[in-house]
Amino acid sequence: GQQVMQIPQYQHVQEGEDFTTYCNSSTTLSNIQWYKQRPGGHPVFLIQLVKSGEVKKQKRLTFQFGEAKKNSSLHITATQTTDVGTYFCAVGGYNKLIFGAGTRLAVHP
Amino acid sequence: KAGVTQTPRYLIKTRGQQVTLSCSPISGHRSVSWYQQTPGQGLQFLFEYFSETQRNKGNFPGRFSGRQFSNSRSEMNVSTLELGDSALYLCASSAKTGFSSGANVLTFGAGSRLTVL
Numbered sequence: 631g632q633q634v635m636q637i638p639q640y641q642h643v644q645e646g647e648d649f650t651t652y653c654n655s656s657t658t659l660s661n662i663q664w665y666k667q668r669p670g671g672h673p674v675f676l677i678q679l680v681k682s683g684e685v686k687k688q689k690r691l692t693f694q695f696g697e698a699k700k701n702s703s704l705h706i707t708a709t710q711t712t713d714v715g716t717y718f719c720a721v722g723g724y725n726k727l728i729f730g731a732g733t734r735l736a737v738h739p
Numbered sequence: 740k741a742g743v744t745q746t747p748r749y750l751i752k753t754r755g756q757q758v759t760l761s762c763s764p765i766s767g768h769r770s771v772s773w774y775q776q777t778p779g780q781g782l783q784f785l786f787e788y789f790s791e792t793q794r795n796k797g798n799f800p801g802r803f804s805g806r807q808f809s810n811s812r813s814e815m816n817v818s819t820l821e822l823g824d825s826a827l828y829l830c831a832s833s834a835k836t837g838f839s840s841g842a843n844v845l846t847f848g849a850g851s852r853l854t855v856l
Contacts, residue, residue, distance in 0.1 A: 663844065672829060672847040673782070718782065720845075725770065726795045727843060729782035 632657065634721045636730030644738050649706040651733035653719035662702045663727070664693060668715040673729075676704075676717075709737045741766065743848035745830050751854045757818040760851045764811050764832030771813040772845065773805060776827040785828075788813055817853075825855045 635654045643649055653662065661680045665673040677686055679695035679702060686693045690713075692705045706713055716732040744763040752758050764771050773785040784797040788807035805815040811832075817824055831845035 665845075672849050673831075673845070675844050675846065678844060722843070725772070725787045725789065725843070726784055726797075727772070727845065728784065729774075731781045 745848035762830030768832035
């Protein structure tokens with residue numbers, strides 16, 4: 631079945647440093663979604679990427695979809711303590727999403 | 740508009756018992772999915788319902804079952820509980836399904852945390 635590899639598993643940064651998480655698939659994706667789960671919380675949808683080479687920004691967050699639609703990244707500029715949580719990519723589509731293992735981000739003030 | 744509501748939020752059961760979890764989707768959402776989240780296995784897809792029909796099922800044993808009612812509310816049941824069933828069970832609803840842009844965007848509930856002793 632469809633799988634997606636997400637790296638790194640864990641990232642520890644100082645507040646103000648940048649952070650990037652990557653998702654890779656061996657197959658071409660129709661789209662990819664990103665979710666954030668705060669500690670003790672539930673996943674919350676961030677964004678969906680559909681087009682090859684697409685780049686979308688949400689304030690300090692930049693999402694990219696690879697040209698071959700097999701990889702994606704989430705980059706956070708100048709992390710803040712509010713960015714703490716686990717970031718998941720999710721792939722699939724019709725009525726079934728497969729989630730990556732997630733990247734847990736710890737931000738130290 | 741109200742979000743996805745899951746009940747109960749926390750429950751403790753013993754091995755061999757069964758449990759039923761409930762999910763009320765966002766009003767107007769007809770697709771309901773269930774996920775199991777554990778530290779070891781991450782977020783794993785259980786099943787998805789649309790208009791009372793199960794459209795897809797994940798790789799879980801038959802002890803895991805679900806259903807959806809005509810008002811889109813959904814329940815999942817786990818019978819003969821095992822220690823390994825301890826997890827956060829998340830329900831998510833979706834307004835659009837298919838392959839179009841914006842499809843299958845999930846809104847999750849807060850989850851039901853099940854502990855099996």
